Amino acid sequence: MPYDVLLVAIILLPLVGSFFAALMPANARNAEVWLAGTVALCCTGLIFSTYPAVASGEVLVLDVAWLPEFGLNFKLRMDGFAWMFSGLVTVIGFLVVLYARYYMSPKDPVPRFFSLLLAFMGAMLGVVLSGNLIQLVFFWELTSLLSFLLIGYWHHNAAARDGARMALTVTAIGGLCLLVGVLLIGHIVGSYDLDKVLAAGPVIKAHRLYLPVLILILLGAFTKSAQFPFHFWLPNAMAAPTPVSAYLHSATLVKLGVFLLARLWPAMAGTDAWFLIVVSVGVSTLLLGAYLAIFQQDLKGLLAYSTISHLGLITLLLGLGSPLAAVAAVFHIMNHATFKASLFMAAGIMDHETGTRDIRRLSGLYRFMPVTATLAMVAAAAMAGVPLLNGFLSKEMFFAETVENHVGTILDHALPYGATLAGVFSVAYSLRFIHGSFFGPPPTDLPRVPHEPPHWMRFPIELLVLACLIVGIIPGLTVAPFLDTAVRAILGPSTPVFNLAVWHGFTLPLLMSVIALVGGVVLYFILQGYLAKGIDGPPFSYLVKDRRFFDEIMVALSWRLARSLENVLGTQRLQPQLRLLVGTALVAAAIPLLQQGMGVWRPSRSAIDPVLAIVWGVGIACALGAAYQAKYHRLAALIMMGGAGLVTCITFVWLSAPDLALTQLLVEIVTTVLLLLGLRWLPKRLQGVDPDAREGSISPRRLRDFITAVMAGGGVALLAYAVMTRPSVDSIKQYFIDNAYTKGGGTNIVNVILVDFRGFDTFGEITVLGVVALTVYALLRRFRPAADSIEIPEQQRTQNRYDEAHPNRELGSTIAESLMVPSVIMRLLFPVIIVFAVFLLLRGHDQPGGGFVAGLTMAIAFILQYIGGGTRWVEARLRILPVRWIGLGLLIAGATGAAAWFFARPFLTSYAGYLDVPVIGKVPVASALAFDLGVFALVVGATVLILIALAHQSIRTHRAARAADADTVSSAKEAV
Amino acid sequence: MELIIAIGIGTLTGSGVWLLLRPRTFQVIIGLSLISYAVNLFIFGMGRLRTGAPPILHNEVVDATARYVDPVPQALVLTAIVIGFAMTALFLVVLLASRGLTGTDHVDGREPRR
Amino acid sequence: MMAAANLPPWAALLAALFLFVGALLSLIGSVGLLRFKTFYERVHAPTLGTTLGAGCILIASMIYFSVNETRWVIHELLITVFLTVTTPVSLMLLVRAADYRDHLEGQDVRQDAAGEKDASSSAG
Amino acid sequence: MTPALKRVFPFPLLSVALFVMWLLLNQSVSPGHLVLGALAGLLAPLALKLLEPAPARIRHPLAIVRLGLRVLPDIIRSNIAVATIIIGLGRRNRRAGFVDIPLELTNANGLAVLACIITATPGTIWVNYNGVTGTLTIHVLDLVEEQEWIDMIKRRYEALLLEIFA
Amino acid sequence: MSMLILSLTILFAQLCLSIAMACSVVRLMRGPRAQDRVLGLDALYVNGTLLLLTFGIRSGTTLYFEAALVITVLGFVSTAAMAKFLMRGEVIE
Amino acid sequence: MNAISEHLVIAPIVVPLFAAAALLLFDERARVPRVTISLLSAFGTTAIAIMLLLRADAIPVGPGGAVAQVYPLGNWPAPFGIVLVLDRLSALMLVLTGVLACASLVFSLARWDRAGPYFHALFQLLLMGLNGAFLTGDLFNLFVFFELLLAASYGLLLHGTGLTRVRAGLQYIAVNLAASSLFLIGVSLIYGVTGTLNMADLAQRIPAIPDDNRMLLEAGAAILGIAFLVKAGMWPLGFWLPTAYAAATPPVASVFTIMTKVGIYVVLRLSLLLFGADAGASAHFGATWLLYGGIMTIVFGLIGVLAAQDTSRMIGFALLVSSGTLLAAVGFGARPVVGGALYYLVSSTLAIGAFFLLTELVERGRTAGADMLAVTMEAFGDGAEEVSEEEEEIGTATPATLAVLGLSFLACALLIAGLPPLSGFIAKFSLLTAMLNPANLANAGGSATAVSTWVLLVVIVLSGLATIIALTRAGMRTFWSPIERTVPRVRAIELLPVAALLLFCLTITVQAGPVMRFMQDTARSLELAHDGPRGILPPVERPAPPSTEAQP
Numbered sequence A: 001m002p003y004d005v006l007l008v009a010i011i012l013l014p015l016v017g018s019f020f021a022a023l024m025p026a027n028a029r030n031a032e033v034w035l036a037g038t039v040a041l042c043c044t045g046l047i048f049s050t051y052p053a054v055a056s057g058e059v060l061v062l063d064v065a066w067l068p069e070f071g072l073n074f075k076l077r078m079d080g081f082a083w084m085f086s087g088l089v090t091v092i093g094f095l096v097v098l099y100a101r102y103y104m105s106p107k108d109p110v111p112r113f114f115s116l117l118l119a120f121m122g123a124m125l126g127v128v129l130s131g132n133l134i135q136l137v138f139f140w141e142l143t144s145l146l147s148f149l150l151i152g153y154w155h156h157n158a159a160a161r162d163g164a165r166m167a168l169t170v171t172a173i174g175g176l177c178l179l180v181g182v183l184l185i186g187h188i189v190g191s192y193d194l195d196k197v198l199a200a201g202p203v204i205k206a207h208r209l210y211l212p213v214l215i216l217i218l219l220g221a222f223t224k225s226a227q228f229p230f231h232f233w234l235p236n237a238m239a240a241p242t243p244v245s246a247y248l249h250s251a252t253l254v255k256l257g258v259f260l261l262a263r264l265w266p267a268m269a270g271t272d273a274w275f276l277i278v279v280s281v282g283v284s285t286l287l288l289g290a291y292l293a294i295f296q297q298d299l300k301g302l303l304a305y306s307t308i309s310h311l312g313l314i315t316l317l318l319g320l321g322s323p324l325a326a327v328a329a330v331f332h333i334m335n336h337a338t339f340k341a342s343l344f345m346a347a348g349i350m351d352h353e354t355g356t357r358d359i360r361r362l363s364g365l366y367r368f369m370p371v372t373a374t375l376a377m378v379a380a381a382a383m384a385g386v387p388l389l390n391g392f393l394s395k396e397m398f399f400a401e402t403v404e405n406h407v408g409t410i411l412d413h414a415l416p417y418g419a420t421l422a423g424v425f426s427v428a429y430s431l432r433f434i435h436g437s438f439f440g441p442p443p444t445d446l447p448r449v450p451h452e453p454p455h456w457m458r459f460p461i462e463l464l465v466l467a468c469l470i471v472g473i474i475p476g477l478t479v480a481p482f483l484d485t486a487v488r489a490i491l492g493p494s495t496p497v498f499n500l501a502v503w504h505g506f507t508l509p510l511l512m513s514v515i516a517l518v519g520g521v522v523l524y525f526i527l528q529g530y531l532a533k534g535i536d537g538p539p540f541s542y543l544v545k546d547r548r549f550f551d552e553i554m555v556a557l558s559w560r561l562a563r564s565l566e567n568v569l570g571t572q573r574l575q576p577q578l579r580l581l582v583g584t585a586l587v588a589a590a591i592p593l594l595q596q597g598m599g600v601w602r603p604s605r606s607a608i609d610p611v612l613a614i615v616w617g618v619g620i621a622c623a624l625g626a627a628y629q630a631k632y633h634r635l636a637a638l639i640m641m642g643g644a645g646l647v648t649c650i651t652f653v654w655l656s657a658p659d660l661a662l663t664q665l666l667v668e669i670v671t672t673v674l675l676l677l678g679l680r681w682l683p684k685r686l687q688g689v690d691p692d693a694r695e696g697s698i699s700p701r702r703l704r705d706f707i708t709a710v711m712a713g714g715g716v717a718l719l720a721y722a723v724m725t726r727p728s729v730d731s732i733k734q735y736f737i738d739n740a741y742t743k744g745g746g747t748n749i750v751n752v753i754l755v756d757f758r759g760f761d762t763f764g765e766i767t768v769l770g771v772v773a774l775t776v777y778a779l780l781r782r783f784r785p786a787a788d789s790i791e792i793p794e795q796q797r798t799q800n801r802y803d804e805a806h807p808n809r810e811l812g813s814t815i816a817e818s819l820m821v822p823s824v825i826m827r828l829l830f831p832v833i834i835v836f837a838v839f840l841l842l843r844g845h846d847q848p849g850g851g852f853v854a855g856l857t858m859a860i861a862f863i864l865q866y867i868g869g870g871t872r873w874v875e876a877r878l879r880i881l882p883v884r885w886i887g888l889g890l891l892i893a894g895a896t897g898a899a900a901w902f903f904a905r906p907f908l909t910s911y912a913g914y915l916d917v918p919v920i921g922k923v924p925v926a927s928a929l930a931f932d933l934g935v936f937a938l939v940v941g942a943t944v945l946i947l948i949a950l951a952h953q954s955i956r957t958h959r960a961a962r963a964a965d966a967d968t969v970s971s972a973k974e975a976v
Numbered sequence B: 001m002e003l004i005i006a007i008g009i010g011t012l013t014g015s016g017v018w019l020l021l022r023p024r025t026f027q028v029i030i031g032l033s034l035i036s037y038a039v040n041l042f043i044f045g046m047g048r049l050r051t052g053a054p055p056i057l058h059n060e061v062v063d064a065t066a067r068y069v070d071p072v073p074q075a076l077v078l079t080a081i082v083i084g085f086a087m088t089a090l091f092l093v094v095l096l097a098s099r100g101l102t103g104t105d106h107v108d109g110r111e112p113r114r
Numbered sequence C: 001m002m003a004a005a006n007l008p009p010w011a012a013l014l015a016a017l018f019l020f021v022g023a024l025l026s027l028i029g030s031v032g033l034l035r036f037k038t039f040y041e042r043v044h045a046p047t048l049g050t051t052l053g054a055g056c057i058l059i060a061s062m063i064y065f066s067v068n069e070t071r072w073v074i075h076e077l078l079i080t081v082f083l084t085v086t087t088p089v090s091l092m093l094l095v096r097a098a099d100y101r102d103h104l105e106g107q108d109v110r111q112d113a114a115g116e117k118d119a120s121s122s123a124g
Numbered sequence D: 001m002t003p004a005l006k007r008v009f010p011f012p013l014l015s016v017a018l019f020v021m022w023l024l025l026n027q028s029v030s031p032g033h034l035v036l037g038a039l040a041g042l043l044a045p046l047a048l049k050l051l052e053p054a055p056a057r058i059r060h061p062l063a064i065v066r067l068g069l070r071v072l073p074d075i076i077r078s079n080i081a082v083a084t085i086i087i088g089l090g091r092r093n094r095r096a097g098f099v100d101i102p103l104e105l106t107n108a109n110g111l112a113v114l115a116c117i118i119t120a121t122p123g124t125i126w127v128n129y130n131g132v133t134g135t136l137t138i139h140v141l142d143l144v145e146e147q148e149w150i151d152m153i154k155r156r157y158e159a160l161l162l163e164i165f166a
Numbered sequence E: 001m002s003m004l005i006l007s008l009t010i011l012f013a014q015l016c017l018s019i020a021m022a023c024s025v026v027r028l029m030r031g032p033r034a035q036d037r038v039l040g041l042d043a044l045y046v047n048g049t050l051l052l053l054t055f056g057i058r059s060g061t062t063l064y065f066e067a068a069l070v071i072t073v074l075g076f077v078s079t080a081a082m083a084k085f086l087m088r089g090e091v092i093e
Numbered sequence F: 001m002n003a004i005s006e007h008l009v010i011a012p013i014v015v016p017l018f019a020a021a022a023l024l025l026f027d028e029r030a031r032v033p034r035v036t037i038s039l040l041s042a043f044g045t046t047a048i049a050i051m052l053l054l055r056a057d058a059i060p061v062g063p064g065g066a067v068a069q070v071y072p073l074g075n076w077p078a079p080f081g082i083v084l085v086l087d088r089l090s091a092l093m094l095v096l097t098g099v100l101a102c103a104s105l106v107f108s109l110a111r112w113d114r115a116g117p118y119f120h121a122l123f124q125l126l127l128m129g130l131n132g133a134f135l136t137g138d139l140f141n142l143f144v145f146f147e148l149l150l151a152a153s154y155g156l157l158l159h160g161t162g163l164t165r166v167r168a169g170l171q172y173i174a175v176n177l178a179a180s181s182l183f184l185i186g187v188s189l190i191y192g193v194t195g196t197l198n199m200a201d202l203a204q205r206i207p208a209i210p211d212d213n214r215m216l217l218e219a220g221a222a223i224l225g226i227a228f229l230v231k232a233g234m235w236p237l238g239f240w241l242p243t244a245y246a247a248a249t250p251p252v253a254s255v256f257t258i259m260t261k262v263g264i265y266v267v268l269r270l271s272l273l274l275f276g277a278d279a280g281a282s283a284h285f286g287a288t289w290l291l292y293g294g295i296m297t298i299v300f301g302l303i304g305v306l307a308a309q310d311t312s313r314m315i316g317f318a319l320l321v322s323s324g325t326l327l328a329a330v331g332f333g334a335r336p337v338v339g340g341a342l343y344y345l346v347s348s349t350l351a352i353g354a355f356f357l358l359t360e361l362v363e364r365g366r367t368a369g370a371d372m373l374a375v376t377m378e379a380f381g382d383g384a385e386e387v388s389e390e391e392e393e394i395g396t397a398t399p400a401t402l403a404v405l406g407l408s409f410l411a412c413a414l415l416i417a418g419l420p421p422l423s424g425f426i427a428k429f430s431l432l433t434a435m436l437n438p439a440n441l442a443n444a445g446g447s448a449t450a451v452s453t454w455v456l457l458v459v460i461v462l463s464g465l466a467t468i469i470a471l472t473r474a475g476m477r478t479f480w481s482p483i484e485r486t487v488p489r490v491r492a493i494e495l496l497p498v499a500a501l502l503l504f505c506l507t508i509t510v511q512a513g514p515v516m517r518f519m520q521d522t523a524r525s526l527e528l529a530h531d532g533p534r535g536i537l538p539p540v541e542r543p544a545p546p547s548t549e550a551q552p
């Protein structure tokens, strides 16, 4: 198999496997295991098959362009280090799969488990094999996500949920830091390619952004590897099923942080900052983790803190910056993976067989499960650094490195003591793990009767423990070449010669080991009394409950702070929003004016016309009056608005815009009727009772609004004046004037623009009208009036009472009398207005008028009948289907536009010509007229629909009110 | 003349904005209407003002000497009027629906807390 | 401003006369609207403008355009007709409305002459 | 009028009026507009027919002209009268008031014409018509003698209207 | 000369009509009752129409005629609607 | 103008229009024909949009810009008549609109289209408005289409009515009406100073504007910009957005996702076209404001994402984040950033659109008030620490529906938060790397980076984090809730659109290379969009000589 295919296969196999695992039925436990196991084994095989090449120093590469624009290639890159790591991932992955077969309950939904596990394996391999830093981050984030899902596998369990979320939050923060760090590396190096980045070490270290990059990358690594102060998520992740813990939290996921440190070691390590930060974090984690591990009552908790401690150890080693330390780090990565995975599995077996992981309740299990106990003891001994086991070797190398002098600071000098102390702690907790659970009197009151697990469940542990032993006894023959291959990939030519041997003679490190062993045993027996009291955690630990602390910070930041900030920075009320809108627009417009000078003050281009001035005096009075009255005197405001509208309309006439005047006027009329129709549904408001005024203060809000209004008015006036007093610019208008008749076939230039030059605008505009009409109709169909406006208006009630009180009158005769004459006239006007509408429609192209004006006129003709005769009366006689009018109007206008296609012209291309009709003579024929007809139909339909839909509410609610009355009457009768 | 129109536009805008910022829906709709008058006049003014020069051709020939007012803003205003009308209608119905469903005519659909 | 300046004097003067009378009448009507004390009196005032006032101005317009364009320009007649037909509608309705509203507030309208109170005029 | 013609021209006067209106609106008597005007006169009344207006049978179309000639000077006279009142030249002790007038006219169209006349004439305004009692109430700006108004309205206008709309 | 007189008369007439509009708007603002305001608006419309007619004479074009016609034919609709609203509390029943 | 294909440009506007008109002629009860028309139109429009995209992509980017086709409506030449302009950007937006619309429409067929009358007609008209806004090359015509799409959106937002919708609708409409007034003032001011409405013509005239008119032009552009930014939801103009979108029915909210993008589209197009590097004294006008406004929008959005109590509102805020990111990217201005932003636009629009659909399906099985409860439980603890020993450590099987919903939720969350493996990550990465290396990664060489870039970078990263936290919270309380929930009844046509949208995201992830190449070409063509031989304006001297040639 060519290497590139092989590399892809290594990544793809688990991912594809994950997909198929997800599809299996919920109880297909064995099938899942077969699938997952096969995948893991295949991957292992593939990885091992590359060993000869890798061992010879070759770097296998697959490079596929993915996002070449931004330097992101899909690049897989297998060197010695990646080989070692990927091997670890797949081998332990296989063992965990096997173990999980027996660990998971038949009732557990295994497809999800194995699917996630395989996906995780794929993501891990993706990180490890990444040859592009962005791709590395890509898979890195994926591992965070999948670990979240795996920790939360038993999501009905609150601890699992919280642990998962905490893990995700912490590692996601780290992941984002890493992303930024990597982006900065790209910025510095000019590439995200790992090879290029590793080669650019000196450039990076010399760059002014080195420190930020370093900190960001380290944040990514430390959060992932649970380094102090980000260690707290790992113990909380122990709510995951044990196979997950064994896999993620010993061998793989948490190793990614140190993997990254090692991977970027050539590019980043070796500076003072690196040493200071990495070593101090490493040593704190090492000590803190080990110390806290002693006091855990949960087997898995103990292992979690121990893992933290060991990761601290590896971090520390990588921080030292010496090649030998790097060798030790890589070696310990392997060793820790083997013994910690086996210990997790052992803890899981105990949990599985006894129903608890609480060291306080476990005791004397050796009698029930001697084989497991023996295996666990060997693994724990490896963890404690007992000679002849692999842990001893790497720990000795570690001790030796701490003794070396690196940069000569206090920290450097203090390291041996710290290391020894950590050794003492680790012996103590290892002893506690073994002694607390396997020795002592037989356990009482366990949920289950303990016994040995099935053999195949123990098999992974046996294999791993065997590895511990072999490596521990004959390292040079077994692990040395692999280690060398891995380390060479990191250190390259500077790889030191190292000698893996059990016995180096009586050295300082050996002394440290002895002190650690003896001290650890002593410490354990001193602490036994305290531990037996059953307190979870070290003395005074109740003061700092990291999980609670984390939760509270999260809630405070992400919820309480966010909510109060949202209220400060935003609002859900309309008034402030509008105020901001107006204010922002004011500021936006003011900035260029203020920056470049106003240039506004020029004399008017024409003299002040006293008549127009008086007319505008009227208009201004109306505008101000409307603003003043709109709250308490709605009708008055409406009337004044009408006045302002009239003045606007007169202005249009004055300033040569007859079409505008016509349209404005008609719209004015329809709007007035519309608002009047709405007025009936608004609440009564009496002057003096102001629901919006706050007691005893002239509202500063009103003052602010007043200033805003004045500024907005002034601003708009200023802009208008500035433009109007400037000479006109070279405008597109001349084209319209020149071509309106010759090419547009009409003399009314405005109308020709509307239906021809810019007919598309009109097309859109009528569609808007149609849409609004439909919306209004839809909304009103479900209209529900407020309780206090359901009643028939007071006037009508009085008049009805009057009619009922007089014997010779019947209900409604008052209104009939009042409307008798007006309705006769209104009816008579119906055909007149229709003819008028047709007139306006037909002449539009040449004179003021047009489809819209005609349509409104027609609509008013209808409305007038409704006003005069009432809804029922009209609808008994006229059947108007306004929605059809709208649809028809759209169709006509659209079809007129589309007709041009048949003449191979663009949409809306017009045709204007003359038709010779006998007797009558030449008749102008313009497609624009057909278009205007569409406009007309639509406007009629829309306007009538809106008005009538609103008018119908009255009779609907009258009906309802009457029905309610009848109900009360009948119920009263029943009561009697 | 420009001055009068500018002051008129300003007053309409100012009154409209004042109403726009008021708490009652009816005030807002009147405000929007006043603003739309102002905007229409503003657009219209952008073609510069001219008396007695309506954009209607005489005798069906373009008289090069005749100076017509700029027809483009007029066409724009016509479109704006129509759309403004539609929107006023819509806003009215929505405010009525809001009044019906919430029982109040406050713009936020609830009476302000005291 | 005047687009055509070739009106014969008689026409110009006649048009001016009608215009003068019409505008004055309309103004007087509106002054009346302002001066009268009660609604029922005020309601009479605008009719000055809608009848003779408008009529005179329309006649002036007809004279002006007919002479100016040397053809009958009499479409102003339409305005006259429509004014006569439509003004009464709103006035009648308005009077009826005032009648009811007074009634509602307990004022006996038929005897009432003065002393209208400014009650809240907003309805709805 | 034959029933067929009646169906085509339900309101002949209206048809004529609309035809004239069309020509006036277009300021043209070109053949095209004559046709269109005829169409308007033909079709638009059908819209009115849908509304089922009160039947209006006009007996004496010429009486309409007479009525117009009678109303016109009245309006001019009233204009002057009201104008004098407004500028303060009227009598000091002017009294405004309501006048009830018993009417014989019951046709809705006739009443409508009367209403227009009364309201259009400055100084008088139509207030109410009680359909049960047949009483018309008007408001008069300068009420000298109630009976004088009653007589004038009945004699000058109602009589003619009764003649037109029997 | 006669044209000058006519011009001056037109100006006078326009001033009269615009002052008439101002009077109407004073009534419209002052009320005191809603019917007075509506009446004011009605008068404002009429005066506005007449002003447009004089403007037509002043500019010598009949193009503004339609605007005036529309006010007379349809302008009463809004005042009528207002009156009906005052009378019945509803425009369309 | 002979081939039918030439007229294809206008089809995205006309097809929905005719569909809407036809829908109005059918009775409300005739469901089958109405649904058929609606679907045919939506899918047909989308297919046409894809064809147009291919056509636009075939035009090489050169000094003359890269306008694929100019369609003169009414056969009037630019700048006098209105023209439609097809280029990469407009085609891209058309396709995006179409895809989102198809998904929402199909989704709505399960139940929502019957929540009120005229859903399909309004939907088609919204499509018409959107497509028109994307295609038009005329500033005032843009206003018309804006109003059209707004009007339809008002109708659709209020579809189904009810208290929340009406209350939100009132705000939405009031704000947008005020903004429309600003639009008009801005457009007319620009016309008053430049004498043209055609965008390309404007771009040509702006450099030559005399200095004593320039401030008016800029004031007009600023006012116009405010109107667009209201639509885009920029802080402090976008507070209405989360409320309105949360209130809308899910398919409507989903299709609304594209509406914020209309504002951004216009800002992008106009700021590069009118105020690009060649705009003389007005070059880069407003860019700084966009940058800072965008940053503030992201900040506000991320705060809102955290503070939101229900998922739809949260998505609304995520939409603000997306808007802010895009605005800031537009303000940033560099071509690779714009290219990255376009990719981000597509990815985030599809993701948020899918999420709006999904949320309703997910929430269907939940009891009201569960959201609030979950938050308070998290905040004040629910005694979960005392996990009982005996608690059975055995999982519960997830029903298939829930599993699919959960997976989709996860996918949406990843997309929005910008986490791998979907396009969200690619988008965010592209933006960030382009920001850091605005010239080119290869010769970045540690060039100096402005403070605003760092701020933007931090804010974008933080927004991702906030999204992760908030969506984890939302997802956990939805899918991992200890509160008993019924499995929602979900129909296949409801899941299908969500899946399709997510699949689309997956496709652009895998095909990131070619897609990004297209985006970069788009960005480049926007920069080069000056009038040239293939440009929008005819190569004639202005003013055009009056031609006596008769119109056909």
Ligand code: NA
Pocket (backbone or CB within 6 Å): A401, A402, A403, A404, A405, A406, A412, A413, A414, A415, A416
């Ligand atoms: Na040392």
Ligand code: NA
Pocket (backbone or CB within 6 Å): A358, A359, A360, A361, A362, A363, A435, A436, A437
């Ligand atoms: Na124990």
